[in-house]
Structure formats: structure tokens, C-alpha cells
Amino acid sequence: MVTEQEIVDGFVKAVIDGDEDHAAGWAKEAVTANMDAYTLVTKHGGDAVSVVNSKYEKKEYFVPEVLCSANALNAGVAVLSPHMKANKTTVPAVVVLGVCEGDIHDIGKNLVKIMLSAAGFKVIDLGRDVPLMKFVDTAKESKADIVGMSALMSTTMPGMKKVIGFLQEQGIRNKVKVIVGGGPVTKDWALSIGADDRPHDASVAVGVTKDLVEKLKKERGQTW
Ligand code: B1M
Numbered sequence: 001m002v003t004e005q006e007i008v009d010g011f012v013k014a015v016i017d018g019d020e021d022h023a024a025g026w027a028k029e030a031v032t033a034n035m036d037a038y039t040l041v042t043k044h045g046g047d048a049v050s051v052v053n054s055k056y057e058k059k060e061y062f063v064p065e066v067l068c069s070a071n072a073l074n075a076g077v078a079v080l081s082p083h084m085k086a087n088k089t090t091v092p093a094v095v096v097l098g099v100c101e102g103d104i105h106d107i108g109k110n111l112v113k114i115m116l117s118a119a120g121f122k123v124i125d126l127g128r129d130v131p132l133m134k135f136v137d138t139a140k141e142s143k144a145d146i147v148g149m150s151a152l153m154s155t156t157m158p159g160m161k162k163v164i165g166f167l168q169e170q171g172i173r174n175k176v177k178v179i180v181g182g183g184p185v186t187k188d189w190a191l192s193i194g195a196d197d198r199p200h201d202a203s204v205a206v207g208v209t210k211d212l213v214e215k216l217k218k219e220r221g222q223t224w
Pocket of ligand 1: 198
């Protein structure tokens with residue numbers, strides 16, 4: 001019988017090697033063994049990503065290898081996402097979510113989407129490399145409660161500040177709460193640009209979103 005440690009090791013190796021088939025295979029083994037899907041992706045998948053990143057920084061890996069690893073992690077996420085659990089919300093809300101313009105790193109954003117959807121929020125996923133005004137237009141059209149932005153690069157983080165500025169210009173900043181996240185995004189920076197919070201990972205994003213939605217509903221009395 002395969003042990004949990006063998007499953008973890010197999011999954012981590014498959015991500016590092018950029019082996020989609022094995023990543024999906026080990027993910028299926030994890031489901032059969034009733035392991036925690038979220039931990040496998042974020043903790044162990046995260047460990048694998050750190051190895052990949054360090055290989056990239058040491059010039060042992062280049063962009064194509066990193067992309068294969070990202071695809072392998074995504075293959076595991078595809079198998080595991082239906083098994084990720086989050087406490088259900090009692091206050092339904094609409095979340096507009098995307099990765100800022102210029103940035104195609106979407107693995108973290110996809111995890112946030114999975115967890116918020118599992119918690120019962122309606123998530124409008126704008127995808128990656130999202131034109132900044134699209135966040136604002138979609139928030140208006142959908143009467144969103146939360147605008148969530150992800151960025152993985154120092155060059156794309158300033159887009160978050162621009163979106164908050166656009167929300168102000170359009171007169172709807174007080175109608176939505178804004179959360180931001182991604183590797184380089186710190187809480188201090190998030191607050192300095194006028195965001196409401198910066199959940200540090202996808203599972204924390206669920207609790208933060210619940211709290212902000214409750215606060216928002218109280219502030220605005222339920223309607224847009
Ligand atoms: Co690129 N990349 N990459 N990359 N890549 C980084 C980000 C980098 C730090 C690597 C490095 O130099 N060490 C660096 C950025 C440097 C910087 O700006 N300071 C970098 C670079 C430079 C680049 C290119 C420019 C490389 C090139 O072409 N020369 C290029 C840029 C392309 C572009 O975006 N325009 C590029 C391309 C790529 C790939 C396509 C090969 C691939 C992305 C594939 C994909 O995402 N579909 C890739 C990858 C995989 C990485 C690393 C190795 C891993 C990123 C990742 O997926 N992490 C990354 C190094 C690193 O981060 N250590 C790197 C796992 C993911 C689960 O974590 O997204 O942080 P993360 O999400 C977390 C939390 O942050 C949080 O929840 C998640 C966990 O639960 N979170 C949120 C995220 N979003 C949130 C939103 C929230 C709340 C929480 O609320 C809304």
C-alpha cells in the first residue's frame with residue numbers, strides 16, 4: 001500500500017520535473033487516500049514551487065521548465081479542486097477576481113477562486129492579464145461586493161493602486177471592498193494603496209472575504 005509520504009514525495013517530484021501525468025496521478029492517489037487536498041496543493045505544491053524558483057534563480061531552469069512545472073501543478077489542482085473544502089458562507093456575495101494587466105501568473109488566483117467558490121461566493125473570474133478598467137466595469141455591471149486582484153510581479157502590483165483609483169473616480173469605491181494578494185504583495189503595501197485587506201493565502205481569503213462582506217452589508221444596508 002502506498003503511504004501518504006510516498007504520495008507527497010511523488011507529487012512534489014512530479015511538479016519539480018514538470019510531469020503533468022504524474023502530478024495528476026499522485027493527486028488521484030491523494031484523493032483515494034483521503035488526504036487533505038488543500039494542504040497537498042498549497043503546502044507541498046508550494047514546497048515544489050520553491051525548488052523550481054530556486055532552480056530558476058540559479059539558472060538551472062529557464063522559463064520553459066518553469067512553465068512545465070506550473071502546468072504540472074495545475075494538473076494536480078484540477079484533480080484536487082473538487083475536494084477542497086471551505087466553511088460555507090451565510091452571507092452570499094459577488095466577487096470579481098483577476099490577475100492584473102501584464103501578469104500571467106494565475107495559479108494563486110485560481111486557488112483563491114476555488115476556495116471562495118467552495119465557500120459559496122459567486123466568483124466572476126476575469127482570468128489573467130486583465131485590463132485594469134475591466135475590474136471596474138465588471139464590478140459595476142455585476143453589482144459586486146468584492147474586487148479581488150492578484151499580482152506576482154513588482155511591475156504589475158501598481159495596477160492594483162490604479163484600479164482603486166478608478167473605483168474612486170467612478171464613485172463606487174464605497175460600494176465594494178478590495179482585497180489584493182500574490183507573492184510580493186505585503187499587508188503594509190496593500191493598506192498603503194487603499195485596499196481593505198491582503199489575505200496571505202487562498203484559505204485565509206475565505207475568512208477575510210466573509211468579514212468584509214458582512215462589514216459592507218452593514219455599511220450600505222444591503223443594496224447597491
Ligand atoms: Co514567473 N516570475 N515569470 N512564471 N514565476 C515569478 C513570479 C518570479 C518571482 C521568479 C523569480 O524571478 N524568482 C519573477 C517575478 C520577479 C518580480 O517581479 N519581482 C517571475 C518572472 C520574472 C517571470 C517572467 C518575466 C520570466 C520571463 O519571461 N523572463 C515571466 C512573466 C510573464 C508575465 O506574467 N507577463 C514569467 C512567467 C512564468 C511562467 C509562465 C513560466 C509561470 C506561470 C504559470 C502560471 O501561473 N500559469 C511562472 C511561475 C510558475 C513563477 C513562480 C516560479 C511560481 C509562481 C506560483 O505559481 N506560485 C514564481 C516564483 C515564486 O513565486 N516563488 C515566478 C505558487 C502560487 C500558489 O503562489 O501565486 O503567490 P502565489 O499565490 C498564493 C498567495 O500569494 C495567495 O494565495 C496563494 C496560495 O494560497 N494569493 C492571493 C495569490 N493571489 C491572491 C489574491 C488574493 C488573496 C491571496 O486576493 C485577491
